[in-house]
Amino acid sequence: MLSRFFSLRRQAVSSSFLAEKLSYVRDASWSYNLVSERGISTAGSERSSGKAFADFSIFKGKAALLMSPVPPTFTKMDSGHQRVDKKGVILLKFIPAIGQRKYDSERKQFFALSATEVGCLISLGPDESCEFFHDPSMKSSLEGQVKKTLTISPLNDGGGYMFNLSVMNAVQKTNERFTLPVTKAEFSVMRTACGFVLPLIMGWDRVIGPHLDRTGHGPPEQSAIKMDPDLEWER
Amino acid sequence: MLSRFFSLRRQAVSSSFLAEKLSYVRDASWSYNLVSERGISTAGSERSSGKAFADFSIFKGKAALLMSPVPPTFTKMDSGHQRVDKKGVILLKFIPAIGQRKYDSERKQFFALSATEVGCLISLGPDESCEFFHDPSMKSSLEGQVKKTLTISPLNDGGGYMFNLSVMNAVQKTNERFTLPVTKAEFSVMRTACGFVLPLIMGWDRVIGPHLDRTGHGPPEQSAIKMDPDLEWER
Amino acid sequence: MLSRFFSLRRQAVSSSFLAEKLSYVRDASWSYNLVSERGISTAGSERSSGKAFADFSIFKGKAALLMSPVPPTFTKMDSGHQRVDKKGVILLKFIPAIGQRKYDSERKQFFALSATEVGCLISLGPDESCEFFHDPSMKSSLEGQVKKTLTISPLNDGGGYMFNLSVMNAVQKTNERFTLPVTKAEFSVMRTACGFVLPLIMGWDRVIGPHLDRTGHGPPEQSAIKMDPDLEWER
Amino acid sequence: MLSRFFSLRRQAVSSSFLAEKLSYVRDASWSYNLVSERGISTAGSERSSGKAFADFSIFKGKAALLMSPVPPTFTKMDSGHQRVDKKGVILLKFIPAIGQRKYDSERKQFFALSATEVGCLISLGPDESCEFFHDPSMKSSLEGQVKKTLTISPLNDGGGYMFNLSVMNAVQKTNERFTLPVTKAEFSVMRTACGFVLPLIMGWDRVIGPHLDRTGHGPPEQSAIKMDPDLEWER
Secondary structure: OHHHHHHHHHHHHHHHHHHHHHHHHHHHHHHHHHHHHHHHOOOOHHHHOOOEEOOEEEEOOOEEEEEEEEOOEEEEOOOOOEEEEEOOEEEEEEEEEEEOOEEOHHHOEEEEEOHHHHHHHHOOOOOOOEEEEEOOOOOOOOOOOEEEEEEEEEOOOOOOEEEEEEEEEOOOOEEEEEEEEEOHHHHHHHHHHHHHHHHHHOOHHHHOOOOOOOOOOOHHHHHHHHHOHHHHHHO | OHHHHHHHHHHHHHHHHHHHHHHHHHHHHHHHHHHHHHHOOOOOHHHHOOOEEOOEEEEOOOEEEEEEEEOOEEEEOOOOOEEEEEOOEEEEEEEEEEEOOEEOHHHOEEEEEOHHHHHHHHOOOOOOOEEEEEOOOOOOOOOOOEEEEEEEEEOOOOOOEEEEEEEEEOOOOEEEEEEEEEOHHHHHHHHHHHHHHHHHHOOHHHHOOOOOOOOOOOHHHHHHHHHOHHHHHHO | OHHHHHHHHHHHHHHHHHHHHHHHHHHHHHHHHHHHHHHOHHHOHHHHOOOEEOOEEEEOOOEEEEEEEEOOEEEEOOOOOEEEEEOOEEEEEEEEEEEOOEEOHHHOEEEEEOHHHHHHHHOOOOOOOEEEEEOOOOOOOOOOOEEEEEEEEEOOOOOOEEEEEEEEEOOOOEEEEEEEEEOHHHHHHHHHHHHHHHHHHOOHHHHOOOOOOOOOOOHHHHHHHHHOHHHHHHO | OHHHHHHHHHHHHHHHHHHHHHHHHHHHHHHHHHHHHHHOOOOOHHHHOOOEEOOEEEEOOOEEEEEEEEOOEEEEOOOOOEEEEEOOEEEEEEEEEEEOOEEOHHHOEEEEEOHHHHHHHHOOOOOOOEEEEEOOOOOOOOOOOEEEEEEEEEOOOOOOEEEEEEEEEOOOOEEEEEEEEEOHHHHHHHHHHHHHHHHHHOOHHHHOOOOOOOOOOOHHHHHHHHHOHHHHHHO
């Protein structure tokens, strides 16, 4: 337990820089927000309806890691119903350090975890590792030019994991590496928060969930009647 | 851990077909949606109020498995209150493969998991198996003609499960079999998503939950006064 | 694993009476609803705003167990804010069997689990037992006349628990006993559903939760400013 | 198991004082509410919109512990979107006992747990300890004058933890200590309730969650299109 004690002391100490770091996070997530705002600049006035940005951010010596969920997108069908168009993800943003508690937002790299990759993350055992490969240009003529590899492997001091991201660019002949130790406590936040959003990035809260108006004999129940076990039985 | 590493490589590779597969899922869930729309075609304009469809889908060599929740249905009582009429389920749809990443939606089979069967699924230990028997014609004159058996048993490589569905039809003299290996990561998604919807298919989010308007001295509190420990104490 | 297999067969078979049982549950919960409606008969027309009843019900040879959550009640303060008046509970209703799949709703007994008792239930290890004592007349002149004892102890076949409720009435010289085996799958439903409602019976979803309107610079944030770490720091 | 049995008996007995204690809690949280209301006295009429207070409270021989969540605060950006300004916390309030079931609310001490500290709390193994250091005057000229140390260490009887808070004031030359045994059942409530609010104090329910209006082709989906894997792919 002593090692754990010390590792927590270290965490406690590092957390004494929290205020300063947070102010930096605001800067970082500000430019981050600008990106996404550009993305939605055509969306009109409804945009001011309280769309929010919130990261879980970890700042370490060599790099920072910002994690945030991305909702799924839905397509409206002629019937007026909707079905998932693009599934949601949990977006990881790695930012390299360029000095003591200074991080270069220009050189950030993204890695988007799918539902199954999130499932792998939150079910990792204490001694287990996992590795994910992404090709941003998949199915395009550029396929294979850029290779991203995320490896999550256990730390020696109980319970934490080392996050390694490598981004190889065959054209630019570059290979960027990000290395970030995640404590057991930080990983527990990831596990809990990812478990909370996993059904939401799958869009299940739209199929069934408190946000549905289910008062009275609503259509959801009507349709459910056709979808319930009878559907199976009637075959 | 090496075996795990490799199994994850395999997963990573297979996930490089994700885009294509998803487009196929859209086709599949499209016809799927049509079914349920027919079911609710009489429900009128409120239908366009954002009813949504979202599956968790797994595509393997011999079959595909699509999983999605089905809300419970409620009956309005003279009092204006509601009680559960039909309990919700988690619907499994098995589709046989008819070629490389081609699946025949016409030959799909459903299996609807009850709350207790979901409880069994999400509490499965690493070495445990479970088996469910359904008779779609239960309590009818056709009872026993069709027998469905779903078996979930552990895979050798750490953490995954094999899903086996057998549908025996004594009249048509057919016995369809679906076999699908589910990785630990995929099962973790099932476990998390099923844990999220379990209270919702039971309808508990209607009895107590954020979607209830609980501002001020609302009736829920009034009724709760009669239902709280005093109810026990006053006996 | 074989024993588990068999126990699941038994469950599967018993589940083939599900339809019949459910129809019975409807009868049971109907009278149940009447009770609670009488309790709220003065609550007026708002009552028709979709208050719902939903049990998790287990029917066994000697008794039935119906479990359902009860929301907390809140008191409005002069400030217009609210604070918890009565904490919510999870209500257990035991009904004795009087024949094959017949249960005598007249002889039901209630046992209301507090948040901490729910915490004990959901954290029970495979070999652990727990025992709760309630005195409905606590702090009244009748204190000690009626003693309720709920004991939950592990079953031999892996993962299930035996629920025992004893209600001793010193005045009527009666001692009613209810004994109910709960399978691992059924207990997993209890654990998951109780975990879902635990924060809600504590009223935490009113302090912080999706149902709060948090758009714009809302008062919740204003007050949070006074309640956040600065409150600690400023001391 | 016997020791556990006895510990639970003790708990059951102590719970027979629940009613009295709760009435006391109401007194305590009343003054507590006054504090926070003063904090928001300028917030205007919207305040009556159902802001609520709810603690999880534990009353022991030497001290009482009240736990409650504090939502994050958001800053509106020119774009109309919002980003987290101050992260939420889980606030611990320690009150010393001054007699049998009497607690001196004037001498209370606060300790605010950050998301990562909550992550540490809920992932504590049965034999693990953790320790947190806070300096309320951090980054001010008074830095180091007051030192708060919260230590959580396992109890000998299975599953509980001892909470120790020490508040050293170098100026007032005082060192207040609070010691509180938390049973396994009580800690299970903490773990479950903290797991429920952790994503909420991070503000993730604002980024993605049922409380978002996601009907139709809403902007959240629009923006998501820019944030989803394509963002990664397009780099």
